[in-house]
Amino acid sequence: MFRKNTNLKVTITLVFTVLVSLQAFSQNNWNVPADKKAKNSYIKFDATSAGQGEALYNKNCASCHGNPGKGNSMKTLNPIPPDLSSAKSQELTDGELFYILTTGRGVMPSFKSVLSEDERWKVISYLRSFNKGYTQVLSKFDPNKSKLVKLDLSYDAATNKVTVKAVANEKSGVVVLKDAEISLFATRYFGRLQIEKSIRPDATGLAVFNFPKDLPGDKKGTVELVVKVTDENYGEIELQKNLQIGVPTDKPSLRADRAIWNVVTKAPLWIIFLYSLGVLVFALVLAYLVFSLSKIWKSGNNNQK
Amino acid sequence: MSEKEQKPKKKSRREFLQDLGIIGVGSVLAGSAIFAGINYDKRKRPFDRSRVLKAENELLEIERADGSKVVIPKEQNFTYLQQRGRDGLEGKRFVMVIDLSKCRNARKCMNACNNAHHLSEDQHHMNVLKMQETKETPAYYMPKPCQHCDNPPCVAVCPVDATFKRQDGIVLIDNERCIGCRFCIAACPYSARIFNWAEPIHTLEEENMPYNVELNVPQKKGTVSKCLFSADRVREGKLPYCVSACPNGVYYFGDENEDAVTNGTTKETFRFKKLLEDNGGYTLMPELGTHPRVYYLPPKGKDYPFHDKDKEEAAEHLG
Numbered sequence: 001m002f003r004k005n006t007n008l009k010v011t012i013t014l015v016f017t018v019l020v021s022l023q024a025f026s027q028n029n030w031n032v033p034a035d036k037k038a039k040n041s042y043i044k045f046d047a048t049s050a051g052q053g054e055a056l057y058n059k060n061c062a063s064c065h066g067n068p069g070k071g072n073s074m075k076t077l078n079p080i081p082p083d084l085s086s087a088k089s090q091e092l093t094d095g096e097l098f099y100i101l102t103t104g105r106g107v108m109p110s111f112k113s114v115l116s117e118d119e120r121w122k123v124i125s126y127l128r129s130f131n132k133g134y135t136q137v138l139s140k141f142d143p144n145k146s147k148l149v150k151l152d153l154s155y156d157a158a159t160n161k162v163t164v165k166a167v168a169n170e171k172s173g174v175v176v177l178k179d180a181e182i183s184l185f186a187t188r189y190f191g192r193l194q195i196e197k198s199i200r201p202d203a204t205g206l207a208v209f210n211f212p213k214d215l216p217g218d219k220k221g222t223v224e225l226v227v228k229v230t231d232e233n234y235g236e237i238e239l240q241k242n243l244q245i246g247v248p249t250d251k252p253s254l255r256a257d258r259a260i261w262n263v264v265t266k267a268p269l270w271i272i273f274l275y276s277l278g279v280l281v282f283a284l285v286l287a288y289l290v291f292s293l294s295k296i297w298k299s300g301n302n303n304q305k
Numbered sequence: 306m307s308e309k310e311q312k313p314k315k316k317s318r319r320e321f322l323q324d325l326g327i328i329g330v331g332s333v334l335a336g337s338a339i340f341a342g343i344n345y346d347k348r349k350r351p352f353d354r355s356r357v358l359k360a361e362n363e364l365l366e367i368e369r370a371d372g373s374k375v376v377i378p379k380e381q382n383f384t385y386l387q388q389r390g391r392d393g394l395e396g397k398r399f400v401m402v403i404d405l406s407k408c409r410n411a412r413k414c415m416n417a418c419n420n421a422h423h424l425s426e427d428q429h430h431m432n433v434l435k436m437q438e439t440k441e442t443p444a445y446y447m448p449k450p451c452q453h454c455d456n457p458p459c460v461a462v463c464p465v466d467a468t469f470k471r472q473d474g475i476v477l478i479d480n481e482r483c484i485g486c487r488f489c490i491a492a493c494p495y496s497a498r499i500f501n502w503a504e505p506i507h508t509l510e511e512e513n514m515p516y517n518v519e520l521n522v523p524q525k526k527g528t529v530s531k532c533l534f535s536a537d538r539v540r541e542g543k544l545p546y547c548v549s550a551c552p553n554g555v556y557y558f559g560d561e562n563e564d565a566v567t568n569g570t571t572k573e574t575f576r577f578k579k580l581l582e583d584n585g586g587y588t589l590m591p592e593l594g595t596h597p598r599v600y601y602l603p604p605k606g607k608d609y610p611f612h613d614k615d616k617e618e619a620a621e622h623l624g
Binding site: 063078110112113188259 | 542610
């Protein structure tokens with residue numbers, strides 16, 4: 001135990017020194033909070049997780065960071081995205097990598113809404129597969145505990161408020177998830193629109209959100225709401241519910257009005273009128289010509305007689 | 306009388322020979338008629354028969370006279386993909402927001418677009434321009450796709466109904482109808498359209514691939530092409546190729562009817578109207594009355610420098 005502790009101390013000192021030197025040389029310090037830094041993965045880093053992580057990495061990270069160890073990161077960016085298999089990057093703890101991936105900063109985008117927690121850990125698993133000296137410290141978190149959580153969502157039309165209740169039915173009794181982060185989203189065609197900011201529930205497990213009055217719903221005003229709860233002990237839990245709380249929206253097709261660029265049947269009336277008039281005038285002129293010619297022919301016949 | 310009564314009973318030799326002759330000649334005639342009939346059927350020339358192609362791609366030969374029995378299907382001007390591409394998605398009005406303060410000329414959008422639409426390197430549906438208005442104002446990068454105008458001059462001038470606007474706002478080109486007159490290129494004030502002067506790139510995957518209006522692949526020589534707002538991806542609920550390829554969070558894409566746009570990089574969704582209001586959103590050349598569906602956020606508060614190598618190009622026109 002003693003040996004292990006000294007090793008830990010040495011590692012922490014080493015990491016600290018490296019971080020300080022990093023800050024001094026390239027001002028690259030991410031200032032990861034201590035509790036986030038110590039965070040560990042509940043997913044075991046093995047060949048399977050690394051394989052899944054590789055696919056995610058190639059899709060989301062490789063365009064800037066390049067392939068690990070190949071040195072083909074995007075050099076035009078400032079700062080240049082580091083090779084994540086390098087010793088410098090591998091010195092970061094799992095928690096730090098997770099924090100950086102989650103929050104992002106400056107050029108580095110946040111992947112909070114892009115990758116789920118599982119997916120983020122899998123990407124880190126892939127990166128760790130390039131570090132032979134790495135041994136994983138598994139988190140004590142049990143992902144099965146999320147099944148104990150019960151979420152409830154209700155809407156009060158008078159105050160225009162959405163109330164979320166988050167409790168866990170433990171064997172010892174009902175536990176309020178008072179440290180959880182609760183977010184409310186409205187589903188849109190390409191993604192989830194967050195309603196207000198993420199909040200923590202009160203002592204009774206209730207979180208209240210002010211729902212905007214002007215949010216468009218479908219034809220009947222139905223909006224699909226999603227509640228997402230993130231808790232250190234219980235993980236990520238979601239609840240989906242359709243409520244008729246949006247503004248009923250039924251906008252006509254953009255081709256509905258008559259316009260010069262529209263199809264023939266939707267041409268502007270003045271074009272239809274002028275075109276028809278033109279055809280009519282042309283036909284009348286032709287008829288007049290024929291009529292005149294026949295008159296000349298008739299008078300010629302009369303003269304011969 | 307007895308002789309008279311006996312006559313019909315017993316035929317004379319002459320009568321017998323007469324009957325024999327009639328039967329013989331008759332059967333020869335009948336036989337030869339059948340023979341000729343069979344032969345006639347065999348000898349029938351191609352002009353006596355019609356060829357009918359079944360829906361299962363099977364060629365049948367039928368009597369010309371039976372031709373009237375064949376039901377001719379109602380003429381269809383468009384294939385399924387063409388008609389679907391023309392109709393668009395119901396209840397949607399797609400919009401794009403481009404945040405100029407975030408573009409650093411990574412050009413990932415252009416690569417993704419060119420790969421998707423099989424464009425050669427010198428062709429662009431999406432182009433990142435180097436802009437500088439005056440000598441005093443700073444230079445910035447400006448990605449420029451087709452503006453998908455609500456009052457599109459390009460569609461108004463098309464003489465063959467090849468380019469059209471859909472109910473969801475996307476302006477597309479059907480290169481099966483395009484005659485390559487390039488009126489639309491002349492009419493577009495944003496220079497969004499390109500012409501396939503040379504034989505376009507054809508990849509192996511294009512073989513046996515039906516022409517998809519929403520992807521404009523396979524491209525065709527002698528036709529016009531332009532940004533399609535990735536109509537094929539949008540149909541599946543996915544963000545356009547350029548939007549999801551951007552590493553810098555420049556693009557937002559969404560549905561105006563839902564009042565929401567989603568960032569392609571962070572996948573975060575924002576209220577469309579509020580995003581424009583908070584950041585001073587604008588459209589290009591509003592004085593023309595084209596009503597673009599692409600909105601820009603000004604290059605305000607950039608946290609990166611404009612690349613030195615691009616400065617000359619941006620200031621070229623300033624003299």
